[in-house]
Amino acid sequence: MTETHVEWRDWGPDAFAEAAETDRPVLLALTATWCDGCHEMDAKTYGEPRIAANINESFVPIRVDVDRWPRVRERYNMGGFPSTVFLTPGGELLTGAGYLGPDGMRQVLESVRDRWTEDGDAAGRVPRALAGDLPPSGEVTEAIEEHLAGQLDVQFDAEHAGWGDDAKFPLPRTIEFALKRERSQALRTLDAISTNLRDDVAGGFFRYAGTRDWNDVHHEKPIDANAALTRAFANAYLHTGDAAYEEIAHEAVGFLTDDLWTGIGVGGSIGPGEGRAYYARDADGRAERTAPRRDHTVLAGGNALAADALLTYAAYTDDDHAREYAERILGTLERELVDASTGEVTRYLTEEPGGETDVLEDLARVIAVFTRAQGVLGEGIDVAQTVADRAIETLFVDGSFLDGPREGAGLLDHPFRPLDTNVEVATALLDLGIATGTDRYVDVAHETAAAFAGATDRYGVQLASYGSLTARLCHGTPAVFVGTEPGTDLHRAAWRVADHGKVVVVNAHREEVPTPIAPDAGTAIVVVSADHSDPVETPDELLNAVSAMR
Structure with missing residues (x-):
C-alpha cells in the first residue's frame, strides 16, 4: 500500500491491549491490494500530516488486508472497500464508513473521539450476526431447490x-x-x-x-x-x-x-x-x-x-x-x-506461511480439490479426508460450521456461521462421502444443509449453490468408480458425462483407495444413492449405464 504518516499496527491482541491500556478506540482500516479506492485514501486522507497526527494521538490504528484476513473482513466490512471502522478496545463496533476524504475523516474523527469520551466502552455493540443465535433449521426437501430455481426467473x-x-x-x-x-x-x-x-x-x-x-x-x-x-x-x-x-x-x-x-x-x-x-x-x-x-x-x-x-x-x-x-x-x-498429519490449513504464503489457520473457506476448498484430484489424477483422497476430519472436529458445532476457531483479537472469538461457506464445505463433504463411502461425511453435509432450511424463503439467486446441494441430497449424485489408471478411454468417458455435479474416482480398483464399491481392474461401476450398475468396460457401456441410473 501507499506510504502514509499513520503509525499502523498489525491485527492482533497486542494492538487491542494497547488500546485498552491507553484508553483509546481503535481505527481499523480494511484494505486490499486490488482496491483502487484504498490506495487513493492512503494518498489523500492518511497521507495528510494533520489527519495522521490526529489518528496517532487519539486512536490505535490497525490496517488489515481483507484477502489475508477474511474473518476480520466478514465481521467489520462496511459494505465495500476501503472500510473505515471504529472499535472499542474489546473489538465491539462504534461506527464505520467506507471511503473517507480528508474533510469527511476530520468530522468522523472528532465525532468518534467525543462519543468515546462521553460513553467509553458502553458505546460499542456486537453485530447481530455474531450474537451466537443458531440459524433457523428445517427439513431438507425438494422445495428448497424449487424455490431457488424459481428465483432464477424472478431475478x-x-x-x-x-x-x-x-x-x-x-x-x-x-x-x-x-x-x-x-x-x-x-x-x-x-x-x-x-x-x-x-x-x-x-x-x-x-x-x-x-x-x-x-x-x-x-x-x-x-x-x-x-x-x-x-x-x-x-x-x-x-x-x-x-x-x-x-x-x-x-x-x-x-x-x-x-x-x-x-x-x-x-x-x-x-x-x-x-x-x-x-x-x-x-x-x-x-x-x-x-x-x-x-x-x-x-x-x-x-x-x-x-x-x-x-x-x-x-x-x-x-x-x-x-x-x-x-x-x-x-x-x-x-x-x-496443509499439515498432512493434522489437516491444519494456513491461510497464505508469501516468503513464509502466515495469517490465520483453519479458516472454513480454506478447509472447504482444500477438501474439494483433493477429492477432485483423486478423480482426475488418481491421488489426493487421503489429504481430503484428513482436512475434512479436522474441519468437523474443530468447527462443526450445533449442526453447522463456524467460519473459523473461536479465538483471536477483536470479535474473532464470537461465533459466525456464513451460509455460503457452510454450503461450500457441505458440498465438499458430500463429494468426499460419496467417493469414499463414508456415511459420516454425508450425514454432516445433510445436517449442515438442514441447519439453514428454515429460512429458505429469504434466499435469492446469490445462494443458488444451496439449491444445488439440497437437490443432490434429495435425489442422489451420480458417481463413477473407475478401475483403471488415469487417462484411459473409460476414465475420460466418466468425466465427459454431462453432469458437472457428478463424482468420479479413478484407481478405484486399488486396495489403498477407499471406495464404497471397488470395480475389477479395467471396469467401471456407476452408483446413485443405494443403486449401482453392473460393471462396464467401454465408454459406450458407461454412458448407457449412467442414462439407465437417472
Missing part, C-alpha cells in the same frame, strides 16, 4: 442477462446451478460476461460491472472470481459441446497460469490500475502505460479453487498444461499450507 434480467437490476456480478455458482435448470439464462449470462468482463488482450475476468447493462466495469482481477469463472465456462462446454465456451475457459486457464502465476502458485489479484484508460488499449498501448499492481500472495483457498478449475478443464479436454499447473498448485498446498 433474471431478460434484457441484459445476469440476475438483478443493479450492479452485475458474475455469480459463477448461480450460473452452474442454472446450467441444469435454466440453461438459456446461464449461457446468456456467460455471453454477457465474455463480452463485458473479459480482458480479451491479457486474459482474465474483471470483478463486476456497476450498472445493470454491464457498464462501469471495475477492472480488478481477483483469483476467486477468475478461478470460479474458469470452471463455469468449462462446465458450460461440458453441457453444450460449444467450442466457444471451451476457448474462453482455455484463455482463462492461461491467465491463471501466466499473468497471475507466481512461480509456486496463483497470486491473489491484479489491480484495476488506470481502469479503462489502460484496459481499452491493445497490448502495445498498454506497454506505454503503468502496469496495474499485482498481489503475489498465494492464498490457500484461492489456490485450491484455481486448482479445482484447472483439474475440471483438464478432465474435459485432456489439456496437459492445465493438469501440470494443477499438480504444481497441489504440491505447494501440501508442502507449505
